Amino acid sequence: MKDRPVLDKKLDSKTFREFYYLKEELVDFCRKNGLPASGGKIEITDRIAYFLDTGKAMPVSAVRKKVSAMGEIDEDTEIEPDFVCSERHRAFFKEHIGESFSFNVAFQKWLKNNTGKTYRQAIESYYQILEDKKKGKTVIDKQFEYNTYIRDFFADNKGKSLDQAIKCWNYKKQLQGHNRYEKSDLAALE
Known part of the structure; x- marks a missing residue:
């Protein structure tokens, strides 16, 4: 198991995408590196990955919605x-x-x-x-990984508590790879 790396400019985008980071961590990274910090988690993640690959800010879309x-x-x-x-x-x-x-x-x-x-x-x-x-x-949309994880945890573990689900989620998000629930995550409860 590889420990979750610190989110900084030295990280490559592939490794960055293999780990879970809170939106507030992503926003903080953007602010420290002069990147726009607005938008949804997926948009911010793509912006950071682009920055880690190129060292440049991703071009911003100039499309604005018209308010009718x-x-x-x-x-x-x-x-x-x-x-x-x-x-x-x-x-x-x-x-x-x-x-x-x-x-x-x-x-x-x-x-x-x-x-x-x-x-x-x-x-x-x-x-x-x-x-x-x-x-x-x-x-549940892709950016709501926590909600999806908790729902899937309970679907597979009737009678377990929210505290146990959160303990497994905290364990899972430290692992490299996807953040979907797996039966093996119950190792966090042992």
Whole structure:
């Protein structure tokens, strides 16, 4: 087993990608090395890997989303292209769904991928997404490795505790390679 290396400029990108680093560690590295620190974990990881390979900052995409000016939203309004979660949208959904409404990842994706459908259909989809989540049918995106690991741990280890799952996760993320749950990770509990 190879110990997780310190994230610094001496690291090569291949080794860097073989280990797990917290987003805050990635952001800290970017700030110390004059790289943009904004964006999601995958984007920041790619930026750092490029920097480790070339010694240069990755060119930034100049594409900006246009914020569409739209009037009142009602249930028959069509979802606009390049949907952006805004306070107006949040207020609309809270009015129609309730105070418990939140822009979860699955619903945000649905909105962005369903331009032209109505907000009535969006409300129906929101409830379906919540039902799917209760039944464990949701897909966890790649950047949420911890969440995926914990879900898979519990699927394979009924009756184990969250503390045990976290202990195995902490063990796993120190190992070289992928961060998916494996039965062999239970070695951390011995």
